[in-house]
Amino acid sequence: MSVDAEGRIRSWTLEPSPARYKPPAGAVDAHCHVFGPQALHPFSSRAKYLPQDAGPDLLFALRDRYGFARNVIVQASCHGTDNGAVLDAIARSNGTARGVAVVDPAIDDIALAALHDGGIRGVRFNFLKRLVDDSPKDKFLDVAARLPLGWHVVVYFEAAILPELRPFLEALPVPVVIDHMGRPDVSQGASGADMRGFRTLLDSRPDIYFKATCPDRLDLCGPPWDDFAHAVAPLVADYPDRALWGTDWPHPTMEAAIPDDGALVDMIPRIAPTLELQHKILIDNPMALYWADERSQPSCLPAI
Ligand code: 0GY
Helix, strand or coil: CEECCCCCEECCCCCCCCCCCCCCCCCEEEEECCECCCCCCCCCCCCCCCECCECHHHHHHHHHHHCCCEEEEECCHHHCCCCHHHHHHHHCCCCCEEEEECCCCCCCHHHHHHHHHCCEEEEEEECCCCCCCCCCHHHHHHHHCCCCCCCEEEEECCHHHHHHHHHHHHHCCCCEEEHHHHCCCHHHCCCCHHHHHHHHHHHHCCCEEEECCCHHHHCCCCCCCHHHHHHHHHHHHHCCCCEECCCCCCCCCCHHHCCCHHHHHCCHHHHCCCHHHHHHHHHHHHHHHHCHHHHCCCCCCCCC
8 A cells, every 4th residue: 555645545556557458439437536636626624535646647648548538537525525626627638528526415506507517417426434424315306406407416325225225216306327336246146136136226217327337346356356247247238228337546445455457447348248338338328428418419500
């Protein structure tokens, strides 16, 4: 584990290996974060971890190294509800990044519109007690009803609380993206209790998407994360229009088991073995959620 003089932790490797897998042109890394830089964007006083700087330059270098075209940058809990670091990264991305914010549920409509102008297309509701102090469902429902047109919510929870969260998830008035499939125990396999429970959630409404992400967090056997591949590939095959993929760089809180980004990229063809599936999870699905405005532009204007 690398800790600097101020006690800030590094959770990403400085020497990721090359990947064998090359994504298709236009591929989106739909789950990643930025940390700071702290001098410009200090961490929240309520942050549960203090990372070293992992700003947009490093993120975009990783994107280019593995042949991705775009990023969806998700506000990390260490920045609380100040989305400045994500907005700055989007502003510096030349249109290749969009974001998911974390907001105070009392946020007003003008501030939401400003986030939209800054490239935000969703808000994240985090239910992990080790990351956030509170997760007020009633206030989350209230703000979800006031989101700008075309936004969705991203929800992060652990499999054990899915039953208690079901009424909340079913009441959300906009599309829902579930981080890391709600953290199933992948050692149970594709038809274990956690995956079965998650499938019933997906079957409850057609606009729930999921991120087929984080073998490093979910597969306790470690690389090459075979349990993850076996449990997740059938889910992607059965719900091809609902799956997204992302690196999760810079892997918040993973300092004790830092994943190799090249190995993470090489998981893509194991969970999405055909070119068609890869195109869906890396391009079609994230583009529909995050760049719907670009895709709906007419290719030529009608003559007046
Ligand atoms: C992730 C997972 C984690 C952390 C955060 O916002 C965050 O701090 O999301 C985690 O520790 O499981 O998706 O990055």
